[in-house]
Amino acid sequence: MRIDTTLIEKDLLVSGERAVRAEESGLDAVWCTETGLDVFLQAYEVARQTESVHLGTAIAVALARTPMTVAYSAWNVADVSDGRFTLGLGSQIKAHVERRYSMQWDRPVSQMREFVLALRAIWSSWRTGERLEFEGEHYTHTLMSPFWAPRPHEHHIPIHLAAVGPKMVEMAAEVADGIILHAFTNPSYLDEVTFPAIERGLAKAGRTFDDIEISIPMFMAMGDTEEEVAKRQREVIAQLAFYGSTPAYRPVLDAIGHGDLQPELTALTKSGDWDRLAEVVPADFIDNFAISGSPEEMPTLARKHLGKRADRTSSYYGWPVGDPDRLGAIFEDFRQEN
Known part of the structure; x- marks a missing residue:
């Protein structure tokens, strides 16, 4: 189980500094969020400030954007990070998409599925130079001249989709490289709803669990007293x-x-x-x-809570520990087999 951190920051410069500390502490990935700033600007800052830690968006609100705008942003961050970037997308909910972003909310599962396919078509066009011809029900992209194409690179950009409901989970398992489950979940919901939906989606695509990465962030109530x-x-x-x-x-x-x-x-x-x-x-x-206890107890408690359901996890509120050596020992414990 890989152990990551999530940046819930409203200051780009602070985000970069915390990412550097995360890298020094041995965390596997730094995930950027849309908490009052542009998630791609935050990811760019993290990419510029770090050297080896993986980074991603968890999440960028897809339905507040278009596949083309996301394609450019993700392509550029993947470039500047030398391929250390994962694009995590989520639909958000109807009220935010319509009333905060003033964008269309139609059929979110269908929209998100097509969003992923459109992204891959755009990136393929940039890599190969072939004509861009994507025509879907929700999105159409048929115009791309060399002047508007970004600087070429060969970095693969994994697409992870955030999902809660069974239809979104099933679709994500069918078309995405990974699934980001919500921290607001519990073992009963995972066993009764989430994982049966993942199995259906994988079966549709002729895939197995080895073909997809599952991330389950956790609420960890930590302290030394x-x-x-x-x-x-x-x-x-x-x-x-x-x-x-x-x-x-x-x-x-x-x-x-x-x-x-x-x-x-x-x-x-x-x-x-x-x-x-x-x-x-x-x-x-x-x-x-949630799990509660000292930071050193988190790996054992997380494995007990999640079992073998997750490939990676993170602490919703970060880590109240300033000692890199102490953190490194804790994170190494997370990576041990159950």
């Missing part, structure tokens, strides 16, 4: 309650018998009563989604 762990647990519960307010995520709650919480959490977000979100979830709610 009981007080530190308890503080982090309160933050995790608040974030879980926020995610639980999303109607599309109700099946994740249904899997652990807490589906009825979703309408109550939604009502609180609509009324702006954010501080009460964490108050309505039961005491044992966090154990379905």
Whole structure:
């Protein structure tokens, strides 16, 4: 199991500095996010500041962009990083796509599938010089002259898709190089919904689990004292309650018998009563989604929680450890076989 970190930053320069520290600590990958800045600018900064650590987007909101705009950004970051880049894409949800980005929300699974195919057609045209001819139901790309083509390179750009619902998961398993599952998940949902959908998608494409990489970020409530762990647990519960307010995520709650919480959490977000979100979830709610303990306990707890379901994981809130040697020992433990 590879161990990564996710940058939840609003400052590009800080992002680069933290990526350097991640590389020095022996992490396998640094994933950039859309938390108040452009994810590709953040990825570019990470690529420029680091030398060996892998990097990617987790995620870039695909449906806020077009395949062509994403193709250029991903191509350029792959170039400047000397092939260390993975393109992670997600659809986002209808409210954000329509009301925040003012973009079309039609049939997201179909849109995302076609987005991936369009990207590969564009990149193939740039590599081979052949005429660009992609005509789909949602996207059409049929114009590309040498003047507009970017500098050539031969770096493969893996495409990973974020997915929660079974239809999106199945499609991702069929066409993508990897799947980024949401941290807001639990073993019951993984076993009952997610992995059966992955198996269906792989079967459609005649592929196996060896052909796809599965990433499952985790909520890790870490600390060296009981007080530190308890503080982090309160933050995790608040974030879980926020995610639980999303109607599309109700099946994740249904899997652990807490589906009825979703309408109550939604009502609180609509009324702006954010501080009460964490108050309505039961005491044992966090154990379905998160692991708690010291940093050194995380590898054992993660393997117990995830089993052999994940090829890679990361800590949602990063690592509250400043000692590179200590971190290196922890990360090496993650890579050991179960």
